[in-house]
Amino acid sequence: MRGQSASADAKPRSSDPYRVMLVDDSAVIRGLFTRFLEADPDVKIVASVGDGQRAIDTLKNSDVEIIVLDIEMPRMDGITALPELLKVNPSVQVVMASTLTARNAEISLRALALGARDYLTKPSSTSEMTGAADFPSDLLSKVKAFGAQRRRKAGAAAPLASATRVSPKSAPAAARSTAKPSLAARPTATARNEFALRKPSGRRAEVIGIGSSTGGPQALFRVLTDLTKTIKQPILVTQHMPPTFTTILAEHITKTSGWVCAEAKSGDVVSPGRIYLAPGGYHMTVKTDGAEKVIALNQDPPENFCRPAVDPMMRSLIKSYGRVLAVILTGMGHDGREGCRAVVEAGGDVVAQDEHSSVVWGMPGAVAQAGLCCEVLPVSDIGASVSRLARG
The missing domain is CATH 3.40.50.180 (Methylesterase CheB, C-terminal domain)
Structure with missing residues (x-):
């Protein structure tokens, strides 16, 4: 018997990077996220706002593919904004971001049921965020994975700058090794064919x-x-x-x-x-x-x-x-x-x-x-x- 994957025919690559909107009430956090993500030429921050309502208004007038959405914000929080964002653009990929607490874990799982694609656990302070090599890798891996998935389903091309790769550090930070993998241990990409x-x-x-x-x-x-x-x-x-x-x-x-x-x-x-x-x-x-x-x-x-x-x-x-x-x-x-x-x-x-x-x-x-x-x-x-x- 044979099976056929949904993406057997590779699409030509594009120079257009993945378009991301950051939603967090902390300008400092948004600045760090921007620095982490735009270090990769496949990613571009097209919008950066401080609450859920502004995110909704911005999405109506912006071509955004991925949203990194904080949970706790003034005016309109992330769990309230999520369904409204998906009404504006049902194909947008939303990653919830929160610190690791029981309450935020509960909200993150609710968000997945409402249409968020994944969650991201943020370090509890900016010093931890900048000092942890895992968090920037987590953030970038998720953004690129969901950007690639969205484009595949739309029949669009992935960015030209580099082939979309799943980082070895793509699992949750608490589940990963801190040791750098050898080249021999790195998973290799395979063609999505029969x-x-x-x-x-x-x-x-x-x-x-x-x-x-x-x-x-x-x-x-x-x-x-x-x-x-x-x-x-x-x-x-x-x-x-x-x-x-x-x-x-x-x-x-x-x-x-x-x-x-x-x-x-x-x-x-x-x-x-x-x-x-x-x-x-x-x-x-x-x-x-x-x-x-x-x-x-x-x-x-x-x-x-x-x-x-x-x-x-x-x-x-x-x-x-x-x-x-x-x-x-x-x-x-x-x-x-x-x-x-x-x-x-x-x-x-x-x-x-x-x-x-x-x-x-x-x-x-x-x-x-x-x-x-x-x-x-x-x-x-x-x-x-x-x-x-x-x-x-």
């Missing part, structure tokens, strides 16, 4: 492992809601997120999907029909303890520049259970690819989200193009597919 599909194994999986990153929360809500409640396998999820966010995400999964989901703790006995979410800052693995399978969290070095990472979770599931059904949803980078390769070698199956429905087709694209998937599907079809494959 990919081969494997024949499903036809065997019942003993456990389901799901990996996701950028755009993952909304994809998780959809997939888990669509899963039939007759599934008996335990479900383990690694979503690239910092601490606090994963706590709130587990609560949202329980509320939206009807499944019982909890942020995993070391020593938890893994039970059928429950969902375990990797906590921010920790790899989540499973170990066999007598007749039981138990959660084992660790802070081993990041893998694929992430912690939590998908690959160590998948390896541990193979060791503890044997046959695994792996699901890779939207996200930057290639975390999960080698874990899924091991899943296939152990007789399991892999399902990936397709490019059109992915916010970023990095992780699912990596497993698809490696020829590891038995199905590559829109997010709306994955729940039914997993329900069917889980039965064997």
Whole structure:
């Protein structure tokens, strides 16, 4: 069988940089963001305003592709402005920016449900922002990834200055290594062309492992809601997120999907029909303890520049259970690819989200193009597919 990605024909590149509007009540923050972003010739700040109402008024008269939107602002805050901005321009890509608090984590997840593409955790002070190499990289990676995604879907050309690359530092700052990757370790871009599909194994999986990153929360809500409640396998999820966010995400999964989901703790006995979410800052693995399978969290070095990472979770599931059904949803980078390769070698199956429905087709694209998937599907079809494959 063959699959076809949505962007098989490469578009000619353009000299037009990605057009960004910054919305933050601090002129100092906007100035720093401008400096970080315009250091790359592929990005141009076309507007910089101090509150949500000004952002709405500006968007009506400006050709903006990406908005970096603060949450807490006077006059009109970010969560109030977001739906109005999307009414003005439904194709604009909005990245919410906030400091890392439980309240802001909750608001950021609400923003994703309202149409924001992603969130960005800001350092709590300008000195931390300028002193942290990770934050400028995070900001630039997200802006370029969403700019590229928007242009691909519109059939427009990406900037001429440099090829659009997914930075190795594209995962949340709390999930990344501070060590610089060697050239040999850097993920290489692959052409978005045909990919081969494997024949499903036809065997019942003993456990389901799901990996996701950028755009993952909304994809998780959809997939888990669509899963039939007759599934008996335990479900383990690694979503690239910092601490606090994963706590709130587990609560949202329980509320939206009807499944019982909890942020995993070391020593938890893994039970059928429950969902375990990797906590921010920790790899989540499973170990066999007598007749039981138990959660084992660790802070081993990041893998694929992430912690939590998908690959160590998948390896541990193979060791503890044997046959695994792996699901890779939207996200930057290639975390999960080698874990899924091991899943296939152990007789399991892999399902990936397709490019059109992915916010970023990095992780699912990596497993698809490696020829590891038995199905590559829109997010709306994955729940039914997993329900069917889980039965064997």
